[in-house]
Amino acid sequence: MSTKSRVSNWTSLTSSIVPGMVALSLAFSVGCGSSTAPAKPAAPAPSTSAPSGAAPSTSAPAGAEKPAAKDSGAAPSTSAPAAPAKVNEIIIGAVLPMTGGNAPNGFQIKSGYEMAVDEVNAEGGIKALGGAKLKLVIRDHEGKPDVGVRQAEAMVNDDKVVVALGTYMSGVTVPVSRATERLKTPLLVTDSMADEITQGGLKYLFRIDTKAxxxxxxxxxxxxxxxxxxxxxxxxxxxxxxxxxxxxxxxxxxxxxxxxxxxxxxxxxxxxxxxxxxxxxxxxxxxxxxxxxxxxxxxxxxxxxxxxxxxxxxxxxxxxxxxxxxxxxxxxxxxxxxxxxxxxxMWNPDLKKERVKEVGEKFEKQYNVPMNQNGAKAYAGIWILKDVLERAASTDKEKVREALVKTELAQGPAMIMPNSKITFDQTGQLQPSxxxxxxxxxxxxxxxxxxxxxxxxxxxxxxxxxxxx
Structure with missing residues (x-):
């Protein structure tokens, strides 16, 4: 009920009360505000500092307005379906070794992400979100765990990523995964295999790399x-x-x-x-x-x-x-x-599987090096995220996490990996080949x-x- 209605009703019921009491009631109602329509907090300002390899974000922060969920088997609505929520871009970010001794593998992973992001965007982006384009942010962890944590925190707090990726080097991934868990941000590990990574009971962690x-x-x-x-x-x-x-x-x-x-x-x-x-x-x-x-x-x-x-x-x-x-x-x-x-x-360009040869040749032509398992897992990871975001139909991190849990993918570009199906167990681990x-x-x-x-x-x-x- 609005403030005005509440005041009017109170006045009609208490017409014998002096006008001063009516004024007091009005002041109290306005001061408390309506219990059914609280004011929305102001959206946080986008990052003004450009992350490594990307321009500053201008998109809406995670938690933007969400469309209705997909049909789950209930009777169809007789009303016209709502149009997908319009989101211009979805920011995803990776923390990788872009300098130091493992930079060649950082380059492979970054390139795999980039190639898949370009393909997803060229095919119309995330259709459940009105054709939203993926925007990739890359940050360098330099092979140092403490730097990795700082970069992961910056991706979440400054770049406003919906999902984090990475990281190569298990010694970096372990503390990074604990940081993203604390920040309630899904982390898709495409490259790090220490058993410890999935042994912490983390609910926001998912890994497509193998485990030791x-x-x-x-x-x-x-x-x-x-x-x-x-x-x-x-x-x-x-x-x-x-x-x-x-x-x-x-x-x-x-x-x-x-x-x-x-x-x-x-x-x-x-x-x-x-x-x-x-x-x-x-x-x-x-x-x-x-x-x-x-x-x-x-x-x-x-x-x-x-x-x-x-x-x-x-x-x-x-x-x-x-x-x-x-x-x-x-x-x-x-x-x-x-x-x-x-x-x-886990992968090689000569695997006898659909699209493997095509993807490997495209990667080598584009980046002048043969694609290895690091690039392939990164490429597959983006296509897994594409499927996840379509099913989540939202940039809300909780909905994205829930969609990751329910992943069951058996066709499409992500299937360049040797697996017959892509699913995650209760620890967030993909069963690899x-x-x-x-x-x-x-x-x-x-x-x-x-x-x-x-x-x-x-x-x-x-x-x-x-x-x-």
């Missing part, structure tokens, strides 16, 4: 398969892991799973990522009698390994890691030193498992064994 315990088991299975192909079964392995959250998460799983798969760990070394020399670790591996070295490291470490191992009489093609630690153009640029190197990943790859003639090719392999394992260098004769 799943990847390590397939890596060990793959190494055994390589040994069988070579006619020399692998029974003894050396572990070599960098000492951050990424490396130590894989190490714990290797230690648990190797004995279960009949593999004896004869050497177990760790090192600080970026170390310029790994001669001491190589010497211990050589003395251990290991037939294969497996572990976790970044691309700068892989380049050190392919130089250090031969100088110590070790075969670098039998030093296998996962993903961006080897599947990066920097390794291919090492030429013959990299030829024959084996590793594991893994493949074995090798450097052959200056390119990464899929060699395992046999049902998806594009070519056979090149045995020329690998068959020489862990210790070079």
């Amino acid at each position: 315990e799943l990847a390590t088991k397939d890596m060990l299975r793959g190494i055994k398969a390589f040994g069988d192909k070579l006619g020399s079964p692998v029974t003894k392995i050396a572990l070599l892991n960098e000492d951050s959250a990424f490396g130590q998460s894989l190490k714990v799983n290797f230690e648990k799973q190797a004995p279960e798969l009949g593999l004896q760990i004869v050497e177990n070394s760790s090192f600080k990522t970026g170390a310029p020399d790994l001669s001491a670790q190589a010497a211990r591996i050589k003395a251990s009698g290991a037939q294969w070295t497996v572990g976790s490291w970044y691309i700068t470490d892989m380049l050190t390994i392919i130089k250090t191992f031969p100088s110590q009489g070790l075969n670098p093609t039998r030093a296998s890691t996962f993903g961006g630690g080897m599947q990066t153009p920097s390794l291919l640029q090492a030429g013959d030193q990299a030829e024959g190197v084996t590793g594991f990943t 893994h493949i074995g790859i090798q450097v052959q003639k200056g390119r990464f090719v899929t060699v395992w498992p046999d049902d998806v392999a594009a070519v056979q394992l090149d045995q020329t260098k690998v068959k020489q064994g862990m210790v070079l004769q």
Whole structure:
């Protein structure tokens, strides 16, 4: 009831009361305000400082007016359907290593995001929000956890992102995910695999990258398969892991799973990522009698390994890691030193799946480097978000989070990944698939498992064994 109506009714019911009492009643009603129509708070001003790689935001902040939810099975309304709420742009942001030793993978991820954003916008944007365009903001975490947290907070508070993405390097992702949780902002992790990331009971965290315990088991299975192909079964392995959250998460799983798969760990070394020399670790591996070295490291470490191992009489093609630690153009640029190197990943351009070849070729033409799993997961991540935003039909973060929980995608551009379906479990984890790859003639090719392999394992260098004769 309005203030005026309330005053009028009160006056008619109390006509015998002196006018001063009526005035007092009016003043009280106006001072309290209507209980059914509180004034809306002023919208926050857009950021005036341009984030790295993007102009300042001019769009409405998260929480803009939301359209009606999609039909959930109830009887259809007889009234005309409401038009989609008009939103000009939806800001999404990624925190990535754009400088430092992991910048090549930061570039891959950024490029994958950009290519998919351009495609989504070219196809009409988010139709449930009136054709709203996606706007991508990139911030550099420099490989430093504290910087990553500050950049994530700035994306939420200053850039007004609806969804955060990233981040590459588990040691950065863990604290960033806690920051976005505190800020109640959905975080889609396209690249970071430490088990710890999804073990915190976070409700705003979703990950399409693999998790360590799943990847390590397939890596060990793959190494055994390589040994069988070579006619020399692998029974003894050396572990070599960098000492951050990424490396130590894989190490714990290797230690648990190797004995279960009949593999004896004869050497177990760790090192600080970026170390310029790994001669001491190589010497211990050589003395251990290991037939294969497996572990976790970044691309700068892989380049050190392919130089250090031969100088110590070790075969670098039998030093296998996962993903961006080897599947990066920097390794291919090492030429013959990299030829024959084996590793594991979630994606490669030669996968026999719809649109994979087309997407890979487009990426390489546009960015002058082959697409790797980092770029592919980033690309798929944007298309997953497209599906999520269409179903949420809103920029409200809670509705976006709810739509992420209900994701069940089995077709469309996001399906360039090996998965048959994209869903998230109760921890926010996608169930991934893994493949074995090798450097052959200056390119990464899929060699395992046999049902998806594009070519056979090149045995020329690998068959020489862990210790070079």
